[in-house]
Amino acid sequence: MNEYVNLESFKPVTQAFGADTIIVQIDSILPVRSIGKTVKASHKYRQIACSIEEIGIVEPPVVCKDKQNPDIFLLLDGHLRLEALKDLGGTEVECLLANDDEAFTYNKRISRLSAIQEQRMIAKAIQRNVPREKIAKALNINVRSLNRKANLIDGICEEAVALLKDKMCPMAIFDVLRKMVPMRQIEAAELLVNANNYSVGYSTAILAGTPQSQLVAATTPKRMKGMTAEALARMEGELSRLQQAITSVQDTYGQDHLHLTVVKGYLAKLVDNSKIARYLEKRQPEFLSEFRNIAQMTSTIGSS
Known part of the structure; x- marks a missing residue:
């Protein structure tokens, strides 16, 4: 049943700042x-x-x-x-x-613009006919660097851009993604986000593990410094298995987490029961020790 709320009992919301500068x-x-x-x-x-x-x-x-x-x-x-x-x-x-x-x-809380946010800011200024020289001077960069920032997401599919829009990625990441077909760009962006690793080295490893058919230049063989064709083929296989494992974990994570939480609560009740605790201490002391450790866990995420 709905209760009557007296609006006069609420205190007025006060502004944190003055209305004018x-x-x-x-x-x-x-x-x-x-x-x-x-x-x-x-x-x-x-x-x-x-x-x-x-x-x-x-x-x-x-x-x-x-x-x-x-x-x-x-x-x-x-x-x-x-x-x-x-x-x-x-x-x-x-x-x-x-x-x-x-x-x-x-x-x-937010003191830095991501590369994509900066690109959108620059693109908007250019659309409003602000001279590129003036924008470059305001950002303390040369016009060539400004043009590179303005064209940052050219050749990157919208889904990959959406995944990385608020991530602090180096500009070189997008040069790597641009070498892949759109579907692979999305997969690569998901790998970066899931690993919370936006280094150029990691993105280059993803590129090295990308099948030739998923590259824009599908007819040009991949060349990675210090890596043979055999090593690249092994990396492709390893990365494919890693992606499958990550997908499998993501699909079952919620259900597994729920099961672990229920088990944790059940074991906590077991070890709190004095009769059961005495029985386990006498017959299976190692089980009792592990049960107590699980019951005292504050998180189901293991520490490294």
């Missing part, structure tokens, strides 16, 4: 962490500085007022942006004003 003098902002020399020498920092110099700050830093001194602001998010702006001679910055000092933003 504010202009703050950089000298009145106190960072909550320092920026080391190694960070300022990094490629990421140079990219941020070039982007700010070219198009300004896209995402405002987040500040909150110091409770002891209302004229001072604590910097919660945007340390690299603020430091780069200072290095460029800036004296004031547009900020979001937080209502408390909780330094939680989406950037605390």
